Amino acid sequence: MPPEYVEIARAASERGEVVLRQRRAGDDPDAAGAVELRVNGVFVMDTVETxxxxxxxxxxxxxxxxxxxxxxxxxxxxxxxxxxxxxxxxxxxxxxxxxxxxxxxxxxxxxxxxxxxxxxxxxxxxxxxxxxxxxxxxxxxxxxxxxxxxxxxxxxxxxxxxxxxxxxxxxxxxxxxxxxxxxxxxxxxxxxxxxxxxxxxxxxxxxxxxxxxxxxxxxxxxxxxxxx
The missing domain is CATH 3.40.50.150 (Vaccinia Virus protein VP39)
Structure with a gap:
């Protein structure tokens, strides 16, 4: 099952959008609650793979x-x-x-x-x-x-x-x-x-x-x- 996310924060600047979202479900129960950072729709990093x-x-x-x-x-x-x-x-x-x-x-x-x-x-x-x-x-x-x-x-x-x-x-x-x-x-x-x-x-x-x-x-x- 692919992970499900809930957006927790969003901001816009002259460079585009910065978004934080939190993982709520998926195949990996250990990743539940992980926070992911995306900029202009591109994955930057999360709190699982650091x-x-x-x-x-x-x-x-x-x-x-x-x-x-x-x-x-x-x-x-x-x-x-x-x-x-x-x-x-x-x-x-x-x-x-x-x-x-x-x-x-x-x-x-x-x-x-x-x-x-x-x-x-x-x-x-x-x-x-x-x-x-x-x-x-x-x-x-x-x-x-x-x-x-x-x-x-x-x-x-x-x-x-x-x-x-x-x-x-x-x-x-x-x-x-x-x-x-x-x-x-x-x-x-x-x-x-x-x-x-x-x-x-x-x-x-x-x-x-x-x-x-x-x-x-x-x-x-x-x-x-x-x-x-």
Whole structure:
């Protein structure tokens, strides 16, 4: 039986619609109550399959000896930021999220785990475009940068986000990374151009593939880990 959903929140902006819906029925009883995020009708993530969001944080943190200050592009449902904050070495995390409504839903409990995830005093959430935030940041501001702002260059929710995966932007991000730091990028599919751009800019890139079960479908997501 296919899952049934109930819409719990919807917001519109100049970029389109952001929708939260909750799973109420289906073949998997363990998934009942799961919250799903969709943007312009496109699945972004849910609260069942969070493996790669957590792995984005864990794999990136392993790259850096002293990840005191971390920049995350994209709040999503908060799992990446929560995993970063679980590391006692981390002193400050700045999350840049484009959609005000998503931040509000996390804060007011529309996303049930949201208030507890955002309660950490080390966390600052800024509503802005990651491109603007990166342009305004001082060089060598962060030990670690994690980018999860879209579904990757091959499955964009917003066409304008293609710039986030292009060499000019990635080179600017590299300027923010302190010596010994790292950049990690999440993607819903393998991307040769992204890997090549990161290798050219940083000198070293490691693609990591993860097999995931997405509502009964076998999928493969990718992380790209780049270090100077």
């Amino acid at each position: 493996t790669t969001e957590r792995e984005l944080a864990q794999a990136a943190l392993k790259q850096v000896e002293h990840p005191r200050e971390v920049l995350i592009g994209g709040l999503g449902l908060g799992f990446t930021a929560h995993e970063v904050l679980a590391d006692p070495r981390v002193e400050r995390v700045a999350v840049v999220e484009l959609e005000q409504a998503l931040v509000d839903w996390m804060r007011d409990g529309t996303v049930p785990h949201g208030p507890s995830y955002l309660a950490d005093e080390r966390l600052q959430v800024v509503v802005a475009d990651i491109r603007s935030a990166v342009a305004e940041a001082a060089p060598a501001s962060y030990d670690l940068v994690l980018l999860d702002v879209d579904n990757g260059p091959g499955y964009l929710v917003h066409d304008a986000n293609a710039e986030v995966y292009e060499p000019a932007f990635l080179a600017r991000v590299a300027e923010l990374v302190r010596p010994g730091g790292s950049l990690a990028v999440w993607s819903a599919a393998a991307s040769g151009p992204l890997a090549a751009a990161l290798a050219d800019i940083f000198g070293s890139v490691t693609p990591v593939a993860y097999d995931v079960d997405l509502q009964g479908r076998a999928e493969q997501y990718f992380l790209y880990l780049a270090r100077p």
